[in-house]
Structure formats: structure tokens, C-alpha cells
Amino acid sequence: MMGAGKSTVGRRLARRLGLPFVDSDVAIEEASGSKTAELFERFGEHDFRDGERRLVARLVEGDVRVIATGGGAFNDPRTRQLLNDRAITVWLDAPVDVLAERTARRNNRPLLHKGNPAEILSRLMEERQSYYSEAKIHVRSTGTGAHGNVVDAIVDALFKYLAS
Template identity: 70%
Template sequence: MEKLSKHLDRPIVLVGLMGAGKSTVGRRLARRLSLPFVDSDDEIEDAAGCSPAEMFERYGEADFRDGERRLVARLIDGSVRVIATGGGVFVDPRTRKLLNERAITVWLDAPIDVLAERTGRRDTRPLLRTPDPKGTLEELSKARGAAYSEAHIRVTSGEGAHSNVVETIVEALEEHLGRA
């Protein structure tokens, strides 16, 4: 693992739909690689003094995404680390290009049923405050799938243990970096 960590010269950025496990898996991946972990949603909250959901509702999606893009650009300019992003970060073409040029992007892809179950535990996601949250997730998946598919690495995150997802990411990183 130390060998892999030494070969990393840029951040690892986890992207994917809400509920895919970016924060949970990201924390575990960072521990596994002995790297710092940053959650972009936490950074937004620290900078703005309110949650991403509150910002989204107050200022609208366009202004929220603009601020999110600027924040992510700052996060990838720092040290090598693992960064979990919000579900919409990678959809913006400018942000996606920036991340793919200056980070290793990992798409955590999860089945809609898993996403619906995970996101249904709390009412903190403005996009899912609809009569049919699962249907909304299906629509988001269709709309964002092409963008997410541009990530360097794609890993399925399902109902299994998060440790299995972490190990799959580590193997994919080794392969991506040429068997560090």
C-alpha cells in the first residue's frame, strides 16, 4: 500500500450520484492509503456557514454549482488526498474537465434501489424532495450517466461491505497507475 501511495501524485476524487457511498468509502479509502480525506459538502458548509442543501435552496442550482466548482478547484490544488464530491459536481463540463486533468476520478456507481434506500434515510437532499424520489434518482442516473462515464475509473458500490469497494478501488488505482 505504501508503494501505491508513493506513486500518487494527485488527488483521488470520488464522483457519482447521491447515496453511492462517496463519503463513507472515501473516508475508508483515505485511511487505507494513509492519505487525508476531504468531503466537499463539509467544506461548503464550513465556507458558507450553512449546509449545501440550504445553499441550494437559497441561491438556486446555478449559483450553487458555480460556488461548488470554485471550491473543488481549490481542493484539488492542495496535497494528494481523497476527496468526496457532491453528486452534481462532475456533471458540469468545466468541472469534469478540470478534475480529469488534475485528479484521478473514480465513479462510484450504485443500483437505483440501493441509492433510493440510502438516500431515503434522511431528508437532506433538495433534489429528492419530490413525490417519487426513486423516479427522480432514475432520471438523474440517465441524465448524468454519460458525464460520470468520463471518470478514469468506474467501481460498482452496492449492498456489499464498503471494505470490498475500497479494495476494488485500490486494485483499479494500481492498474490505472501501471501496477504501482
């Protein structure tokens, strides 16, 4: 979900693992020359997600890296299948109140512009939970600890996953 800490935790995880980090939203913005919110508004969510899927397909074909996707990327069944087939997927799960507080810091979330952000986040979480649950690893974050604690939890879960 947006605000779960994917980019911040992803950067720290990549550093810990000695891997490159890519934020798919940033990569989309660099490739298009436009902000994600502008692309969303200009082309709509469906076309944005289609472009996002093509970008993710290129990213998983390259070298091993930590990739932070947009919160809605995993909704698309083709993107979800692609990621689960070619990557170790992690659902970084945070409570809605934490997501609402974090996303309120910036006005760059197009899905939150059409109503009460906390209510929208609650609805999105309910809609997306079944998709997110298909991730290979599920890490819960309370939003109160240091990002390093979340990275530790992911690293522990990765080792368990790889050992199984």
C-alpha cells in the same frame, strides 16, 4: 450519484492510502456557515455548482488527498474537466434501488424533495451517466457487500490505472 457511498467509502479509502479526506459538501457548509440544502434553496443549483467548482479547484491544487464531491459536481463540464485533468476520478456506481434506500435515511437531498425519490434518482442517473462515464475509473457496487470490498476494488483499479 447521491447515496453511492462517496463519503463513507472516501473516508475509508483515504485511511487505507494514508491520505487526508475532504467531503466537498462539508467543506462548502463549513465555508458558508449554511447547510448544503439551504444554499441550494437560497441560491439555486446553478450558483451552488459554481461555488462548488471554485472549491474543487482549490482542493485539487493542494496536497494529494481523497475528495468526495457532490453527486452533481461532475455534471458541470468545467468541474469535470478540472477533476479529470488534475485528479484520478472514480465513478462509484450503485443501482438506483440502493441509492433510493440510502437517500431515504435522511432528508438532506434537495433534488429529491420534488417528487418520488426513486423516479428522480432514475432520471438523474440517466441524465448523468454519460458524464460519470468520463471518470478515469469505474467501480460498480451492488450495495450488498461491505464498504471495505468497494475500497478494495478502488485500490485495485487505482494500481491498474497507475501501472498503465
